Amino acid sequence: MLRLSKLTDYAVVVLVRLSRDEPIQTSPGIAAITGVPEPTVAKVLKTLTSAGFVTSQRGARGGYRLAQPLSAVPVADVITAIDGPIALTACVEGSGAGCEAEHLCPVRGRWDPVNDAVRLALSRITLADMDRNIPRAFQPRPVAHPPDALVLDAQGLNAPVLATLSAE
Secondary structure (H helix, E strand, C coil): CCCCCHHHHHHHHHHHHHCCCCCCECHHHHHHHHCCCHHHHHHHHHHHHHCCCEEEECCCCCEEEECCCHHHCEHHHHHHHHHCCCCCCCCCCCCCCCCCCHHHCCCCCCHHHHHHHHHHHHHCCEHHHHHHCCCHHHCCCCCCCCCCCEEECCCCCEEEHHHHHHCC
């Protein structure tokens, strides 16, 4: 099964989040809105900054911002920045990994075209494409400041605590 790492998934979430609302956002703020743990957000932001996707600003009004628009960032580049080269098997060119059976393997080198096709497909999809295709129900919602406390009523519906208390 082909599967991206959680860090790559989180990196996409963080980059999409940085494209919204405030031009400069903090690691704790991103964590609060996305639900990704803050230490993980900080780790992802550090890697994304090193890779040039994000710039950081120090100081009281510091934080992180996108270095380029989402439309300029292919998904393949984010995967490579977080997980390293896209390689389906250990013997694919550029994977850096070896295989014990490489010298005996009857399909040696045959995975390269498959790997190239996957890499090309991921290179054609940008983060803007990913952002456009997020169903509305799953898009991050802005957090109210201060957040309204919510409780569940008898039918399981959310209702503001203040309304519940004033009705008593």
